[in-house]
Amino acid sequence: MKSGFFRNIDYRILLISDSHGKNSNIRNAVNKSGPFDMILHAGDLESDPKPLAEALGCPCYFVKGNCDYNPELPAFQVIDLGEHKVFLTHGHRYFVNGGTAKLEYAALEQGCDIAVYGHTHVPAMIKRDDITVVNPGSVSLPRQSPRRKTFMIMEIYKDGTVDFNLVEM
Secondary structure: OOOOOOOOEEEEEEEEOOOOOOHHHHHHHHHHHOOOOEEEEOOOOOOOHHHHHHHHOOOEEEOOOOOOOOOOOOOEEEEEEOOEEEEEEOOHHHOHHHOOHHHHHHHHHOOOOEEEOOOOOOOEEEEOOOOEEEEOOOOOOOOOOOOOOEEEEEEEEOOOOEEEEEEEO
């Protein structure tokens, strides 16, 4: 039985990253585990986000990855989710290949208690007293062993609890 089964969910959010032009993999994630209240894409979309957001049918937030060339995409976004604030970024500007300390500092400066990043193509979760940092991995080009495509589902409950579930495709 899933933890939080008896709690009411405020938000059910798809966390996804590094799709690298393979929008069908995003649709597969939605079809496998949806519906979602929101989608957060942590960069390297490599396609126009507008038609994708329209097709997905829920609020979508995108940030610019190191392989994205759309000048309209921001380097980061701060998303208010009730009593939680999410810092969404790709991660390359915070040198996440060498650790998440700079990313954590940037998120905390923005008043966020959750940071979502990509870039490494490897799923990760770090929980500290003041912040939770997650990487959903890649839905197209995984680098962890075994090389399975991944995404995360973030559920925020009415009591303020947040659960993160890694899903393999």
